[in-house]
Amino acid sequence: MILIVAEHADGKLAKATLEMVTAARGTGREGPITILVLGQNVAGVASEAAAVADQVLVADSAGLAQYSAETWAAAVAQIAQEGEAHTVITPGSRSGREYAPRVAVKLDAPYLEDVISLSGSGAGLQAQRYTYLARVTETVEAEGAVTVISAKPGSFAPAAPAAAAGEQYDVDLELPQSRVTITGKSMEKSSRVALSEADVIVTGGRGVGNAENFSKFVEPLADNLGAGVGATRAVVDAGWRPYAEQVGQTGKTVQPKAYIALGVSGAVQHLSGMGKSKFIVAINKDAEAPIFKVADYGIVGDVNEIVPALIEASKR
């Protein structure tokens, strides 16, 4: 079987899980696509997962209330062994990339980190991933009975529901006691949709001018469109926006239905994070800016003049 470890938060299945299902379907490998849901009170998450998977394994217990790499790795390895999984896919989130190598060690399997595409032929599994600051995309092949993979979020389209919902099965696991406890969490409060979940993203680059202009141009346009707000690294480095909004090689990879880039040059490190967006609109005063090479619609002009008109239009 192909074993996918569900990513979820606040009782909801994350888009990253649907992306992993697409990655799994792309391998063409045999066996049921199985989603493993780990956590406590995860019945709702399991039902959402059943819509896209052949089967869902649910480990719902107090011992899984809090994420820990030790516990997650033990749980995933145990299920992979019992179910004779040949492919294990974890999210490329911070936690996914933390426990996936531990799973690989437990299974004595090769590990492919942060893959952006997957395909299968024969016994081997081919994957692509970025290297050299995303200037190079390398193709790698893993051999062996089992391969462990983490899928870079935003690199695969979210899977559509299957014709019929998969069966759900409860599983009991022997879990080790975690030696790490999360003792506190402070979260940035935002009513805006998270970048990883957004269907529309409005991103501002250095061409927006300054931090105040983000409040004047980028945020109102995003709010009128129900969109997430993104930023380039230049903007984050300047302290205009938080790192959580950075899109690109050293930020988030996104694949929204629409990506609106305001005053963004389109450096290769930025394109590697948003180049797979379905529809790209760019506004830049430099007609030669590289962003226009990937844009479906381009407007050559000043964001200070064009964006206020867009904000007015988006109110209607």
Ligand code: FAD
């Ligand atoms: P600039 O390159 O300065 O472009 C500003 C653009 O705005 C220009 O095209 C200009 O014509 C236009 N402009 C100016 N004024 C106006 C106006 N009034 N109206 C309309 N247009 C205007 N970058 C990322 O974004 N994400 C990453 O994750 C990332 N990771 C990196 C990792 C490494 C290792 C390195 C070396 C770099 C990385 N970068 C990343 C940086 C990247 O190379 C670029 O420097 C950065 O993306 C540029 O940001 P920008 O487009 O906002 O700024």
